[in-house]
Amino acid sequence: MFSFDLLARDGEARAGKLLTRHGTIETPSFVPVGTQGAVKSVSLRDLHVIGTQVIIVNSYHLHLQPGEDLIERVGGVHRFTGWEGPLITDSGGFQIFSLGVAKEHGVGKIAPIFPEQRDRGRHFSSKSEKPLVRVDEDGVEFISYLDGSAHRFTPEGIVDIERKLGADIILVLDECTSPFHDYYYTREAMERTHRWATRALEVFRHTSDSTQAILGIVQGGAYRDLREGSARFIAGLGFDGYAIGGSLGRSKKEMYQVLEWTIPFLPHDKPRHLLGVGEIEDIFQVVRRGVDLFDCILPTRMAQTGTFFAKKEDRFRIHILNARFKDDLRPIELGCNCYTCRNYSRAYLRHLFMAKEILAMRLATIHNLHFLELLMRQIRSAIKQRRLAELWREWVIPNDADPYA
């Protein structure tokens, strides 16, 4: 059970409804990340109150711990986690490669990396002498960060893992290149990813019970002909939707360009998921270019360091540890209706962070997720009213020059 209805367009931006077995996702939507089967620090009720529509969890992490067999035995990832809404499983391609090849280059998805991505590879010793990841035609071999055991992922094996997990939407295994890989390696990896996608779809179709949808992943780094070729190839395979993965270049400008190269080759009537984007400016930029779903650890990662989203602040952020908040009894954002802003002051939140109370992280996560959910609601209704550019100006101009100029 999976369908996607386009409800409205405003330029390339789209508002739609994605129907899954566990409910509907209104798009464009931000997808909170619950890597290990839990969105960091928050409970199911917190997510319900925030209005979270869908979460993405990671097959790689759940494979290592507690294992897909256990999760299947207890009735699947919804039953296991208690999350009853739509759920996506990422294949773990990014995790495997960012902890191996990309790690060698010290970079994440785009270079210079976003601070929030810097630690994604923290589980691996950079001094390790044996390669942590080895790719061949069949798949990829890697070492568990938990116990050093060797694991092999293949396109078919990942589909099997994701079927056992039982998410509504699953992603194929891809090879994720770094911005420092050259054109030739990026092409080689992309072609391998294409062959893997073909194999994954083949096995998915032969074993499908129609409860899950599968997304292909476009690769090709920041090279125009590769992105175009990859989009065309992956779209030609006929997936239920398309994710845009891999290196998005060395700057935001390059990232936006990658989208402009890629999206025209993806079918209009299928959802598009961008992997790993969550900055406010980026959200407007990617939605404007036709992205329907995107996930990012940013709101939870920001929460760990006492950083709160705030509309009127520089870079849309408040660092609560700043001394100017120490006797500030106002909420993080005046008028914000989240649990944190309704009940706690900046002064007290700052104290909680200073005192390293773990409640602090949850309160920050609640605010940050609520903030994005509210923004996405505004974006969806702006698209329906063809007022996205107007909304963007209202948001971005106090911080920057007119983004449409």
Add this chain to the structure above:
Amino acid sequence: MFSFDLLARDGEARAGKLLTRHGTIETPSFVPVGTQGAVKSVSLRDLHVIGTQVIIVNSYHLHLQPGEDLIERVGGVHRFTGWEGPLITDSGGFQIFSLGVAKEHGVGKIAPIFPEQRDRGRHFSSKSEKPLVRVDEDGVEFISYLDGSAHRFTPEGIVDIERKLGADIILVLDECTSPFHDYYYTREAMERTHRWATRALEVFRHTSDSTQAILGIVQGGAYRDLREGSARFIAGLGFDGYAIGGSLGRSKKEMYQVLEWTIPFLPHDKPRHLLGVGEIEDIFQVVRRGVDLFDCILPTRMAQTGTFFAKKEDRFRIHILNARFKDDLRPIELGCNCYTCRNYSRAYLRHLFMAKEILAMRLATIHNLHFLELLMRQIRSAIKQRRLAELWREWVIPNDADPYA
């Protein structure tokens, strides 16, 4: 505004109502500990849903961070933390001495120490060569664990700090001895504590605006004549209530005996607070001897290690990391109505602890606090029905021999 009404008695056990400016506490009551102004990992709403009546926070910790002046400036500890119910501030006597003198002996309140108390002194290096705490007639000097700065607490100074914090019930400064202090030192420290109590009450009476109540603290270690003398002396000063502090001996049996020596000398019409008790067996034992209030970090400390209270289990505990729970879809306790048991399985809770997700600690804390709150409700109604012995047998017999035997 402070009054205490005795509603019922069952032997020495009492059920009562303690009225404070911020609401009523039905006694006997367990008091969750919010050392730094927050009960570890849970929010205000969590406490409301659990039915927590009162919390105790620590003047010593709040003095060091963020400071009583800041808290006074923003309107007091209720306004600062958002907790609107009854609130007690501990003087910090235990913290100062357990991090100094008692630390030298490697012990907490009773010896051998409860595991949950072992870490109370973790902020101090045991290898430090200069003494961390120095007592004289005037007060006590200690080094901040945060920045190494020197601080001096006096009986008068602590009353001033606690007045600025603005709790409903405050405790005087006492010198807390260890079970390994000998009779002579214990007596010397007790006599100093008596002189401090007299000074504290004097300054409290001269500056009181009738919004706060003050509790004296009985000392005297595990020595009968000292406990009796201390109870008589402190009771003679005429406090609003009485706390029983200091060393409670080297075994649970000695702890119960300390209560039997002390309580007969305390006035019947005032509340009695036992500092630092939270084990299920102990709760029955101390309530039976006439204790009205007691606080302990046990439920939150247990939560940090994946330990949940459970009625039918050995020592009333489940260690969720045990492999036998790995695909157990039941809640921690069948029939338990707490948020955790209504929404999460043992299998998933185990996974959260294995994966070191901080949500785990909150879910465990919620269950443990709910469990104690429910027990206390049962104890209060059993006292009113003169059925406390019956309730005790129902709880304890599956685990142990008849405690009344």
